[in-house]
Amino acid sequence: MTHTKMSRLYILVLGAFALGLDAYVMAGLLPKVAADLHTSESAAGQMVTVFTLCYALAAPVFATALAGRPARTILTTALLLFTAANALTALAGSLAVLLVARAIAGIGAGVYSPIAAATAASLAGEERRGRALALVMGGMSIGTVIGVPLGVLLADQVGWRGTLWLITALGALAVVGVLLGLPRLPAAPPPPLRERVRILARRPVAAIAGVSLLSGVASLGLYTYLAPFLADAGGIHQTLGAMWAWGAGGVAGSLLIGRIVDRTGKPYAVVTVILVLLCLAHLLLPSAAGASWALTFPLIVWGAAGWALQVPQQHQLIAARPDQAPVAVSLNSSAVYLGSALGSALGGVTLAAGVAPADLPYCTAALAAVGLLLHLVLVRAPRRARAPECLPRETAPAGDQ
The missing domain is CATH 1.20.1250.20 (MFS general substrate transporter like domains)
Incomplete structure (x- = not known):
């Protein structure tokens, strides 16, 4: 695989890393979020519910609506939605705003993930497809396994909002990378x-x-x-x-x-x-x-x-x-x-x-x-x-x- 193709794959991996971190880090931040928003931990825990629910149910609807457009367009749209939602999460002053922000982030993540995997397979070609998919899926796995504890550690130093600003920055970097580094590839409809x-x-x-x-x-x-x-x-x-x-x-x-x-x-x-x-x-x-x-x-x-x-x-x-x-x-x-x-x-x-x-x-x-x-x-x-x-x-x- 050429250096150019590998650099393009790493752009997709960065987005997947941010998704994996965002999906699971909120569980580790639960006590801090609940205390900051003056709500119970059981109520604050619903931020994980709305994220995963929108990932599972709403995201396929949005992905279908975007079908037929270039993969770069879909990936950019999904990452912009994801990044904006994490910024809103970091700014949330109430539980209601927090839940809306997590729902939007779940939609963005759910649209990005399958299109990123399909794009990675297309970029790599048939002979390197397995390795490309493993890289993208590995990015999400590393974001969960390594990024989540680091995110919680960061929250101990700068607060839970600081961790969300980090995820927002990672999302923004991924947006820039997709816009500048990915070619226009057709996306197969979901x-x-x-x-x-x-x-x-x-x-x-x-x-x-x-x-x-x-x-x-x-x-x-x-x-x-x-x-x-x-x-x-x-x-x-x-x-x-x-x-x-x-x-x-x-x-x-x-x-x-x-x-x-x-x-x-x-x-x-x-x-x-x-x-x-x-x-x-x-x-x-x-x-x-x-x-x-x-x-x-x-x-x-x-x-x-x-x-x-x-x-x-x-x-x-x-x-x-x-x-x-x-x-x-x-x-x-x-x-x-x-x-x-x-x-x-x-x-x-x-x-x-x-x-x-x-x-x-x-x-x-x-x-x-x-x-x-x-x-x-x-x-x-x-x-x-x-x-x-x-x-x-x-x-x-x-x-x-």
């Missing part, structure tokens, strides 16, 4: 919403997407309220260590899962094991919170399971509907983000109803167990034989949520 709904009506696809949705509810439902959980369960008021442990597990899970699925050729069995580990990790969290060394293990397992799950899930989806693979995979992505939105919303409702933050992992473990039951009952094991052949390596994402 799958119409009607087609997504029609595919979802098929039982195998609906069951697999349902498992992804429940895993999203469990994972982000707890991650959004990680700070209150740590304070209540273990008297821990610094979330950085826990975020690093969770992030380290996420990196390991996203890097290793592809090889595991390829070598075993049994994505159904891999999903089963991952869901069991997710349940166990959440169940262990409350009792382990009293000691930092003991807490590290379930955090790492939780992070690894959450980021690893979607690769074998996509194998199963493509095996179930090889004729509609792109639609099925995009539907699964929407299910994950919808589950994330529901998780942060239900977590806030659960805490507002009087459930102690220390007990929240028991609720999320129960949801993960429901996902495991759905997987065992409605997702058929025989599909595992077809999955490896049906999924080109370049379609597998770097991670989860």
Whole structure:
């Protein structure tokens, strides 16, 4: 790959990094945001809900409306929306303004992400497509795993608004890079919403997407309220260590899962094991919170399971509907983000109803167990034989949520 092509890919990676940071850093900033806006943590947690909900539901509508325009135009529009929304978040003086800003940021992020991946694949050519996609997805993963703890650390020094100004600056840099560095490439239209709904009506696809949705509810439902959980369960008021442990597990899970699925050729069995580990990790969290060394293990397992799950899930989806693979995979992505939105919303409702933050992992473990039951009952094991052949390596994402 030429130096020019690589520099263009890194422009897309920068935008993906900003997206990954923005999507998850708000959970770490939750106590500071709630205190600054004089609201409860359960209410402030809805900023994560509206971001992920707009990513999952509203973004496909906007992406469809922009279909047919050059990729550079769509990417620039999405990044401008994302950047303006983060500036508004940094300036928000009330919860209402904050929620509106997070909704707009979610739309911008949801439009940018799939078009950036498609543009990277087009720039790289068929022989380098997998590496290009891995770079863009890796940017989002690094933004989450490394950027989030750094963002929280920055907030300790300059306040949570300072972290949002950093994300705004990253978005602005990405806008300049896209305008100056990307050629005019045609963008393939995203799958119409009607087609997504029609595919979802098929039982195998609906069951697999349902498992992804429940895993999203469990994972982000707890991650959004990680700070209150740590304070209540273990008297821990610094979330950085826990975020690093969770992030380290996420990196390991996203890097290793592809090889595991390829070598075993049994994505159904891999999903089963991952869901069991997710349940166990959440169940262990409350009792382990009293000691930092003991807490590290379930955090790492939780992070690894959450980021690893979607690769074998996509194998199963493509095996179930090889004729509609792109639609099925995009539907699964929407299910994950919808589950994330529901998780942060239900977590806030659960805490507002009087459930102690220390007990929240028991609720999320129960949801993960429901996902495991759905997987065992409605997702058929025989599909595992077809999955490896049906999924080109370049379609597998770097991670989860």
